Amino acid sequence: MNTQTTAPRARGSFRINGLAYAALILTLFFGTIQVAQYAGLWSVSGKLTPDGAAVQLSGADPAEIKGWMTIESVVDAYHVDKAALYARFSIPAETPSSAALKDLEVVAPDFSITALRDWLIEQAAP
Amino acid sequence: MSSTVSPRTPPARARWRRPSLQTLRQFVQFGVVGFVVFIVGNQLVFGEAAASAEAFCPFGGLETLYSYLTGGRTIAHTHLSNLALFLAVAVTTIVARSAFCGWICPLGTIQEWTYAFSRWLQRRIPPLGRAMNALRKSLNPRAARGTAAGPTLGQRIDHGLSYGRYLVLAWIIGGTITYGSMVFRDYDPWSALLSLAELQLSVGTAVLAVSLITSLFVERAWCRYACPLGATISLMGRLSPVRIERVESACTSCGLCTQRCPMGIDVARADAITDLSCITCLRCVNECPRPEAIDLRLAIPGIHPAAAPAPTSGD
Numbered sequence: 001m002n003t004q005t006t007a008p009r010a011r012g013s014f015r016i017n018g019l020a021y022a023a024l025i026l027t028l029f030f031g032t033i034q035v036a037q038y039a040g041l042w043s044v045s046g047k048l049t050p051d052g053a054a055v056q057l058s059g060a061d062p063a064e065i066k067g068w069m070t071i072e073s074v075v076d077a078y079h080v081d082k083a084a085l086y087a088r089f090s091i092p093a094e095t096p097s098s099a100a101l102k103d104l105e106v107v108a109p110d111f112s113i114t115a116l117r118d119w120l121i122e123q124a125a126p
Numbered sequence: 127m128s129s130t131v132s133p134r135t136p137p138a139r140a141r142w143r144r145p146s147l148q149t150l151r152q153f154v155q156f157g158v159v160g161f162v163v164f165i166v167g168n169q170l171v172f173g174e175a176a177a178s179a180e181a182f183c184p185f186g187g188l189e190t191l192y193s194y195l196t197g198g199r200t201i202a203h204t205h206l207s208n209l210a211l212f213l214a215v216a217v218t219t220i221v222a223r224s225a226f227c228g229w230i231c232p233l234g235t236i237q238e239w240t241y242a243f244s245r246w247l248q249r250r251i252p253p254l255g256r257a258m259n260a261l262r263k264s265l266n267p268r269a270a271r272g273t274a275a276g277p278t279l280g281q282r283i284d285h286g287l288s289y290g291r292y293l294v295l296a297w298i299i300g301g302t303i304t305y306g307s308m309v310f311r312d313y314d315p316w317s318a319l320l321s322l323a324e325l326q327l328s329v330g331t332a333v334l335a336v337s338l339i340t341s342l343f344v345e346r347a348w349c350r351y352a353c354p355l356g357a358t359i360s361l362m363g364r365l366s367p368v369r370i371e372r373v374e375s376a377c378t379s380c381g382l383c384t385q386r387c388p389m390g391i392d393v394a395r396a397d398a399i400t401d402l403s404c405i406t407c408l409r410c411v412n413e414c415p416r417p418e419a420i421d422l423r424l425a426i427p428g429i430h431p432a433a434a435p436a437p438t439s440g441d
């Protein structure tokens with residue numbers, strides 16, 4: 001086989017060097033991530049803001065409530081009666097208020113994050 | 127393998143091209159898998175205090191994109207990092223086609239390694255090697271093509287299943303918009319891979335296991351038949367000006383490119399590889415014994431090589 005034969009090139013296109021292509025891929029992928037990080041579009045935990053500060057409940061919008069938050073943090077932020085919350089969702093009295101919301105479904109079948117959000121909206125209604 | 131394949135000693139230039147780029151690709155893949163191992167290890171050591179492993183899944187970015195654009199919020203279990211990763215995949219794809227799949231995706235890499243392990247076993251267990259040869263022959267797009275027999279059963283099944291990933295993508299997009307939650311989360315093998323430290327058996331873990339077991343027989347089985355991210359990438363990749371082109375007059379039709387393609391594309395019969403399954407791994411380019419016959423090229427998307435105006439000078 002004659003390896004020196006020069007075949008006609010495909011028309012209307014330009015050869016890309018393999019190493020340049022590899023460099024392009026890495027630059028595009030990791031460069032975009034870097035730019036996103038600089039622009040604040042980066043957080044790897046729902047518990048931290050993009051600046052690295054701990055997420056705090058504002059008490060203004062129940063949609064902000066996440067499963068990792070505790071009963072205590074919701075009671076404090078939304079100024080609701082803890083006993084009323086326990087009664088509404090049949091949460092056993094011995095459940096500590098430091099329990100994460102996502103763990104409540106096991107001990108209180110009536111409980112779900114969506115139901116809690118709806119209840120908080122009702123409580124806030126005049 | 128197909129009878130049209132005639133192994134030959136590659137010329138010096140091809141020998142030079144082969145190891146360099148594929149070694150570099152494997153080096154990049156190894157680095158990304160190393161990062162995944164780091165995330166999993168971090169979860170094992172620091173548990174709750176470590177970053178959520180799911181935060182590094184680019185597909186989570188696609189799932190949460192609608193919610194973020196319409197309501198400014200990410201849906202449960204996704205974070206801004208998912209969006210940033212999806213953005214990085216999208217930018218890479220629009221410029222450099224499906225290079226994410228061929229060079230970066232850890233799930234694709236692990237499937238490649240699984241298949242390489244299978245090839246290693248086949249060399250040591252002759253009956254297994256013979257059975258796998260028969261399967262490869264049945265799946266090889268060059269086998270039985272152009273004859274009265276038409277496509278083999280293996281080719282028909284392979285072709286039918288290749289639409290599966292678009293169905294999965296449609297289900298996820300429809301479900302996520304309708305319910306506002308990650309309908310795919312429980313089945314997601316990336317998530318299962320990234321969350322291995324939790325040591326919990328889930329449907330996603332089973333999907334991951336089945337994908338890897340299937341990859342012992344068909345290279346990159348998950349990528350070929352079920353991956354919704356691969357489906358998204360292949361559709362976006364149509365916008366990319368990068369593609370592989372084959373020069374008919376320089377090609378000896380030895381079929382090595384087709385034989386080595388992990389996605390079962392009949393490279394040796396195409397002028398330009400615009401097949402949506404191509405993952406731009408460049409194995410076909412590196413395997414070709416005729417350096418002039420096939421190359422990665424920059425071209426206007428949608429223009430067929432034969433339809434493009436002839437150049438006035440060489441490139």
Ligand code: SF4
Binds near residue numbers: 234235
């Ligand atoms: S098809 Fe899916 S699993 Fe395969 S490499 Fe691409 S993104 Fe990864």
Ligand code: SF4
Binds near residue numbers: 406
């Ligand atoms: S056509 Fe070439 S670059 Fe595309 S998947 Fe097959 S071997 Fe890889």
